[in-house]
Amino acid sequence: MGWVSVQFMLRGLQLHKQKHFENTGTVRFVTFSCxxxxxxxxxxxxxxxFIKHLKRVREKYKFKLYGFVIMPNHVHIVLLPINNVRLSQIIGELKSLSAREIIEYWTLLDLNIFEKLKVNRSGKQKFAFWQRKYYDYNCRTKEITLNKIMYCHNNPVVKGLVExxxxxxxxxxRWYYGLESVLEMD
Structure with a gap:
């Protein structure tokens, strides 16, 4: 098989396309990266x-929030969309609102970080805070949901950020163990 045939086959595979399956009534474990x-x-x-906008989007879409963690370069959220709200609506709005305010905040500080964040979208130069895509996983059982929440909680320790x-x-x-928390869970 020649190189042209391999290229043709690969083009048809759409290697970078992540499918999102909307299972209504299923808890979702979502990851999105900087x-x-x-x-x-x-x-x-x-x-x-970010927390401010997570609260705002949660209030608007009334989803159930069961767990989260903010890491230096990514976020994990465990949530249950309700009232036929699509996960893509929730995540899209959360990413958009948080990115806009964070970039505005950095503009006021006159940081040199913007060179690394420049992107050309629709012929216009903009700044990207988030990767465009996100990963989501349908938690089909309570056990899987608990495992994903525990994964969120353990992530900072595993990555060496805290002991x-x-x-x-x-x-x-911190919320689950009755300590002062930046956000309440459902």
């Missing part, structure tokens, strides 16, 4: 902006 996996969640202020789960302020762990 642009080029850069560590853009370096400051508490940036994390606070103890309760030391990471930016996850749902």
């Amino acid at each position: 642009y080029h996996n850069y560590n853009l969640f370096k400051t508490d202020k940036v994390k606070q902006i 103890n789960l309760e030391d990471w302020e930016w996850s749902s762990y």
